[in-house]
Amino acid sequence: xxxxxxxxxxxxxxxxxxxxxxxxxxxxxVTLIGGNGAGKTTTLRTIxxxxxxxxxxxxxxxxxxxxxAAHKIVARSLCHVPEGRMIFSNLTVDENLSMGAYLQRDPxxxxxxxxxxxxxxxxxxxxxKQMAGTLSGGEQQMLAIGRALMSNPxxxxxxEPSLGIAPRLISTIFEKIVEINQKQGITILLVEQxxxxxxxxxxxxxxxxxxxxxxxxxxxxxxTDPQLKATYLGG
Amino acid sequence: xxxxxxxLLNGLSLGAIYALIALGYxxxxxxxxxxxxxxxxxxxxGAFIGYYMGKLVPEGTLWGGLAxxxxxxxxxxxxxxxxxxxxxxxxxxxPTLNVLITxxxxxxxxxxxxxxxxxxxxRNFPAIFPVRNFQIGGVIIGSNQxxxxxxxxxxxxxxxxxxxxxRIGTAMRAVSLNPKAAVLMGVNxxxxxxxxxGLGSALAAAGGILYALNYPxxxxxxxxxxxxxxxxxxxxxxxxxxxxxxxxxxxxxxVETFVSGSQWSTYKDAIxxxxxIIILLFRPAGLLGRxxxxxx
Numbered sequence: 001x002x003x004x005x006x007x008x009x010x011x012x013x014x015x016x017x018x019x020x021x022x023x024x025x026x027x028x029x030v031t032l033i034g035g036n037g038a039g040k041t042t043t044l045r046t047i048x049x050x051x052x053x054x055x056x057x058x059x060x061x062x063x064x065x066x067x068x069a070a071h072k073i074v075a076r077s078l079c080h081v082p083e084g085r086m087i088f089s090n091l092t093v094d095e096n097l098s099m100g101a102y103l104q105r106d107p108x109x110x111x112x113x114x115x116x117x118x119x120x121x122x123x124x125x126x127x128x129k130q131m132a133g134t135l136s137g138g139e140q141q142m143l144a145i146g147r148a149l150m151s152n153p154x155x156x157x158x159x160e161p162s163l164g165i166a167p168r169l170i171s172t173i174f175e176k177i178v179e180i181n182q183k184q185g186i187t188i189l190l191v192e193q194x195x196x197x198x199x200x201x202x203x204x205x206x207x208x209x210x211x212x213x214x215x216x217x218x219x220x221x222x223x224t225d226p227q228l229k230a231t232y233l234g235g
Numbered sequence: 236x237x238x239x240x241x242x243l244l245n246g247l248s249l250g251a252i253y254a255l256i257a258l259g260y261x262x263x264x265x266x267x268x269x270x271x272x273x274x275x276x277x278x279x280x281g282a283f284i285g286y287y288m289g290k291l292v293p294e295g296t297l298w299g300g301l302a303x304x305x306x307x308x309x310x311x312x313x314x315x316x317x318x319x320x321x322x323x324x325x326x327x328x329x330p331t332l333n334v335l336i337t338x339x340x341x342x343x344x345x346x347x348x349x350x351x352x353x354x355x356x357x358r359n360f361p362a363i364f365p366v367r368n369f370q371i372g373g374v375i376i377g378s379n380q381x382x383x384x385x386x387x388x389x390x391x392x393x394x395x396x397x398x399x400x401x402r403i404g405t406a407m408r409a410v411s412l413n414p415k416a417a418v419l420m421g422v423n424x425x426x427x428x429x430x431x432x433g434l435g436s437a438l439a440a441a442g443g444i445l446y447a448l449n450y451p452x453x454x455x456x457x458x459x460x461x462x463x464x465x466x467x468x469x470x471x472x473x474x475x476x477x478x479x480x481x482x483x484x485x486x487x488x489x490v491e492t493f494v495s496g497s498q499w500s501t502y503k504d505a506i507x508x509x510x511x512i513i514i515l516l517f518r519p520a521g522l523l524g525r526x527x528x529x530x531x
Binding site: 048049050069070071072074075079080082086087088089090091095098099100102103147151 | 402405406408409412413415416417418419420421422423424
């Protein structure tokens with residue numbers, strides 16, 4: 001579904017990604033794990049068009065999207081839930097969801113997606129007229145995911161959905177991520193610091209270290225890998 | 236008492252004009268985080284379009300006046316969008332200072348090309364709307380004042396509806412809150428920014444014509460002082476805040492009028508700016524603005 005070839009990105013003189021390649025099959029959950037500054041967020045931002053790569057190629061559903069503007073990539077049904085959620089804090093929950101459906105023209109589909117978002121995150125329905133900035137961290141993450149679902153995506157990229165969220169809500173959110181993948185058939189690329197959690201829900205994993213893929217494989221196997229255990233899984 | 240009401244009315248109609256101009260400053264600041272100094276000259280161009288259009292329609296008719304207003308608003312909307320496209324768009328990722336200096340450059344360009352085309356001498360603005368004075372109690376209400384207030388109120392309601400009820404308006408607010416997130420929703424920020432310039436410039440054109448109706452002498456530098464006042468009004472209300480700009484304009488216009496009707500009339504501008512300083516000392520983010528720490 002998505003294939004990345006020899007992707008290199010740099011911020012000025014500093015190289016952030018040095019020639020990474022990977023691909024993602026339709027219907028799966030794939031995770032990128034790695035420490036701070038490994039290039040996980042950079043990878044997502046480059047795929048969604050927020051950053052321009054120095055070299056390499058990004059192909060989505062057979063189309064080369066490497067040079068496409070970010071707002072056109074969303075229109076290809078690839079949606080990015082950015083790190084730190086980036087909800088519109090002075091817009092209501094409802095308006096945030098409408099922004100998610102910005103490119104959708106079919107009112108029936110929009111209504112259907114809205115109902116679906118409310119069915120998986122009933123809390124958002126309770127707070128529909130509330131300013132998004134007044135929600136708790138966990139609720140904001142639900143809103144960020146809900147807003148992305150409003151764009152009717154085939155492919156969803158989630159950047160650190162567990163960041164700054166009460167532990168109780170983390171498991172809820174991850175359950176929903178799995179549900180979105182299984183029931184809606186939406187392919188998911190998950191970036192996560194919490195490697196245990198990420199390997200638990202995903203089928204395939206890539207480990208990034210200073211801009212390179214240093215390890216890859218099935219999540220099940222990586223969970224028992226002694227080297228990975230020592231570095232990322234807390235022994 | 237009747238003098239007080241008279242001054243209040245005069246003040247509110249001047250304030251309404253400041254508010255119309257201030258809205259453009261504040262909306263552009265909202266989406267791009269810079270002060271468009273050329274805005275006051277778009278106001279001037281609006282008045283000049285009104286001047287030339289006013290010769291094409293019969294004087295003193297309501298429909299003629301509204302037609303002139305409409306043409307000037309459309310003309311200035313296009314001018315504002317052109318300025319954005321040619322001067323500011325390529326500076327999207329440049330430091331704010333560069334954009335600011337460019338804005339001052341565009342402002343000077345408009346003022347002095349204005350002098351080339353229109354001449355530097357002041358001209359009399361035609362009475363495009365019917366003129367009548369009404370007297371209620373001791374208060375004299377000029378029809379031009381009523382037009383100023385009516386047009387401003389209608390335009391502000393329309394603006395409110397656009398910003399809060401339409402798809403592009405929601406996108407404008409989204410871009411101003413978080414441009415990156417807006418892009419990730421599929422918003423083409425360039426289109427939204429262009430639309431914002433168009434909207435703000437149309438309001439400035441309306442302000443220019445309404446101003447010229449009440450102070451019927453126009454010249455290419457006429458925008459400088461009202462532009463500065465409107466800029467102050469936008470800061471006063473909280474830059475980036477739409478109701479704040481309207482409130483700031485009304486306060487500034489009213490205060491200025493009351494001071495010019497008093498024995499300190501020589502100091503009317505000084506007092507307007509002193510008020511700004513005092514309010515900002517106590518509310519650095521303006522009256523309706525929220526103090527926010529810029530996050531990286």
